[in-house]
Amino acid sequence: MMIAGPYLLYLGHSDDEVGIKTSRGLAVFRRELCVGEFRHHDCPLTLSLPRMGFPEAVTAGAKTLVLGIANAGGMLGADLVRDAVAAIEAGLDVASGLHNRLRDEPALVDAAARHGRKLHDVRDPRPDIPIGNGKPRAGKRLLTVGTDCSVGKMYATLCLETGMRARGMRADFRATGQTGILIAGGGVPLDAVIADFISGAIEQVSPARDDGGWDLIEGQGSLFHPSFAGVSTGLLHGAQPDALVLCHDPVREHMRGLPHYQLPGLKQTLEANLAVARLTNPAVQAVGVALNTSKMTREAAERLCADTADELGLPCTDPFAMGVEPIVDRVVSCFGA
Amino acid sequence: MMIAGPYLLYLGHSDDEVGIKTSRGLAVFRRELCVGEFRHHDCPLTLSLPRMGFPEAVTAGAKTLVLGIANAGGMLGADLVRDAVAAIEAGLDVASGLHNRLRDEPALVDAAARHGRKLHDVRDPRPDIPIGNGKPRAGKRLLTVGTDCSVGKMYATLCLETGMRARGMRADFRATGQTGILIAGGGVPLDAVIADFISGAIEQVSPARDDGGWDLIEGQGSLFHPSFAGVSTGLLHGAQPDALVLCHDPVREHMRGLPHYQLPGLKQTLEANLAVARLTNPAVQAVGVALNTSKMTREAAERLCADTADELGLPCTDPFAMGVEPIVDRVVSCFGA
Incomplete structure (x- = not known):
């Protein structure tokens, strides 16, 4: 997987500490890769990173918006799609670990194609996973x-x-x-x-x-x-x-x-x-x-x-x-x- | 699932008793639904059903060819596809439990569309499976x-x-x-x-x-x-x-x-x-x-x-x-x- 860093971490409208665990995990364990956080005015949470809009993040060097949140059911809501389209238009790739796939959202696919940006669905397993064989292995x-x-x-x-x-x-x-x-x-x-x-x-x-x-x-x-x-x-x-x-x-x-x-x-x-x-x-x-x-x-x-x-x-x-x-x-x- | 019976059971070129277990299961437990078996000359196996070609099976009332075999890896080989196309052309629907899907095989999709026949992939789970909840239930x-x-x-x-x-x-x-x-x-x-x-x-x-x-x-x-x-x-x-x-x-x-x-x-x-x-x-x-x-x-x-x-x-x-x-x-x- 070649997701370009550094990242802008998405919090959106989230007010659920557990729901932002992917963004928080990146902020804690890969802080050097995170230039900022994006959150709306009604979001009471913060990762103590600089708050940025999409164009500012691009100026600060961000390459990818990470949708590191999980709302009910892992869905891509309309808000999320609108924000992700704006991020793409500003020049960012988008990565997501949600159950719903970015590639199944026509507005995102269109925007990415128009602006030459990439969509990364982290929850897609690779296609060549074998059946387990249980054979003892070294290490x-x-x-x-x-x-x-x-x-x-x-x-x-x-x-x-x-x-x-x-x-x-x-x-x-x-x-x-x-x-x-x-x-x-x-x-x-x-x-x-x-x-x-x-x-x-x-x-x-x-x-x-x-x-x-x-x-x-x-x-x-x-x-x-x-x-x-x-x-x-x-x-x-x-x-x-x-x-x-x-x-x-x-x-x-x-x-x-x-x-x-x-x-x-x-x-x-x-x-x-x-x-x-x-x-x-x-x-x-x-x-x-x-x-x-x-x-x-x-x-x-x-x-x-x-x-x-x-x-x-x-x-x-x-x-x-x-x-x-x-x-x-x-x-x-x-x-x- | 609405698979039309009765069935013609496919053995093809198989010489592996375990490999035909789906065809055999139908012949054993739903014999009243099985009008015959289709096998090539090099197939040494039989379910003791009348051996038939596709047009004969249609004449005998068969509605669906069941690809009840499993070759290595559950793949749809070229032989299998050729036979299934011939079955569709003769007037049969096709059902399969193989890992590879009938709907991913253009030759079958084309033939089914041309002849108004159906393809059934039995290994497709329904799309609305919930997460288990473990709640005690009646029965x-x-x-x-x-x-x-x-x-x-x-x-x-x-x-x-x-x-x-x-x-x-x-x-x-x-x-x-x-x-x-x-x-x-x-x-x-x-x-x-x-x-x-x-x-x-x-x-x-x-x-x-x-x-x-x-x-x-x-x-x-x-x-x-x-x-x-x-x-x-x-x-x-x-x-x-x-x-x-x-x-x-x-x-x-x-x-x-x-x-x-x-x-x-x-x-x-x-x-x-x-x-x-x-x-x-x-x-x-x-x-x-x-x-x-x-x-x-x-x-x-x-x-x-x-x-x-x-x-x-x-x-x-x-x-x-x-x-x-x-x-x-x-x-x-x-x-x-």
Whole structure:
């Protein structure tokens, strides 16, 4: 995928913090690629980037408008299309991770053709994904798994990449969702892959490697989420993980989108994930727990991490707030540096 | 899906018994809908139906040529296209369950337009599949699960439909694969659904029912098949099964297509499936084991069924060769008639 940077990040009319998670992910992990944010007057959110219109952004060097928002149903609304056409007319390419495709919107296709700009649909899987074969392959792989969707798997994985590289280890983030793909510049939009090809898609995005380095694979969903556990299962099998990191949001009250489903326990989640992972890698081990403590006081967060570490016998941290050192230490002690 | 019967079943040049399983499934379970078979001189296989060319089939009343074969990769080869064009010119519609779509083959689209015939791609999922919600729904559901792919789940499910109806029970087969869909006249091609929608597709194809009857849902893949376990997981969650029937092929030497993977044990398979199923229906029970004993002597088959029943504490039978009575007895004793 060749999306030209730097980016202008779109917030539009959004007033939903979760809805702008793709724009925020880019602002957090690829800030050097982001020249500004575009938002309407009624948008109360900000990524603390300079606010810009489209012509200003072009003047500031922006090459692509990233529609890093998700409104209800992942649809392209009329507002969004109007803004994207204006961006194209000002000289920007447009990239989107929404379910609805830019290429299916005639107004965008027309504008892009007229102005010689590109449209990037990040959620289009490549056409040559194979059926998974489960054959053992070289290299070390770490996969983040979770009690639920949206509990911090991508953040944990990206923080591990930074932390392992800081120790001089070879480590590469492998993206499996649209935000991760935009951050990494490549990957597979796993939720858009045809069901028969889930594990094959992961074998393809994280192929054998023999340089002694790690692939750090972004997890998706949860084995305990009734809507998406099939994706999580195929991801575990395709990843053949040597190491699992369990991710959890301690203040989540029920499974995302399903008030009638409680979250599973951490121990139960870990055991289920290890059992599924053993099919393709019998030697898989858990190496840590990552908590998203952004809604807790620092003191409460530290206490919870200590208690969780005691309970599970694994290092536990908030990777974004407290760093990944304890987990990297465990990786090194289990697998070497 | 409105595919006009009766059918002419296509064998073409096939010399692979497994490759003609869709044609054979129709010949076995919907023989009254099949007027004949089409095969070339080099085809050593037969369904014991009258052999016919296309004009003869039309004269005999056939309305649709069913391309019930699967060659390597599910492709439409040049031979197949040539034959299908000839069938259209003779006055037949064409139906296919292959991965490659009839509608993507210009020669077929042209011929169908010229002659006013229809092309049916059975592997096209409907466009309005929802995300699964896991909400408990009314009705009783039985799901077949397996140690591997292609171990007799569809046959067992269809035989259960016949056996339960013979007892005066309401019972309806719910198809999840192309052969089952052609047999039932509807269903969902689960392996062609987008990964995020696997469980939702099953909730849609087997909705709440309040007539006291059973939905008998055709299983797919295996939790222990590294290529397809994601499909099996989402299917278990979407089905919310009250009852599981475990299917197995006793002479299978390794997981289908994967010589480096051994088959799991029956007890292990059952326990894993019950554990996954409990997420959406904590009351799920196993009600029987179905063995495909077609490659064994009757005596060896009966001994194996008796031994398996003892070992697992469940009724065990070959549904196709010996009937489903013991399993239906168990269903009645667990859930009433």
